[in-house]
Amino acid sequence: MNTYYILIGNKQFLLNYEPVEEILRERHEDYLNKKKSLDFKVVIDENFFNSEEIKNVKNLIPKEPAAIISNDLEFINWLNLRLNYVIKYQIQTDKILI
Template identity: 40%
Template sequence: MYNYYFAVASQRFLLQEEPLEEILRERMDYYESINKDIDFWLVMNPQFIKNFNNNSINSQKFHQSYAAVVSLDKQFIQWLKLRISFVILGDFQSSSLFIPEY
């Protein structure tokens, strides 16, 4: 089983109000410098949050477009929460490797 961790917020917030692109680019550069494979993805309108039990998301009834940073690295997602305060954290398990739809 694979354990996945995520930080989710509205697309507008993550992509326009926060420096997410810069944060992820810096993380990719860091991974490259230590020869680590990329283990995170930016996912637009992730379907898995429909099953996520959180009143902040469920109260929106999916009228907003969401984006999520998904990772195998729990510490990275926790660090991301410190860097971008207004995200909701969660996790899920899967028997297969997560491959985002593009």
């Protein structure tokens, strides 16, 4: 069973009005320098939001949702403090999401 920590928000707001691109680009570069594999991704695929694990939380987001998924709770907690209008959520699944 895999545990994933997720921040879900409105796609337009999250990707256009928050510094998400800059934050994730810097984290990606840091991981490359440390030769560390990525433990996060951005999801905008509607199929993900219709899955059993997520669909109840998706209903709390107005219009199109977007999510940042990680198995690093500390990173998601830090992002949650940095970003506005997001919902933090945790799921356990046999699926590999990252």
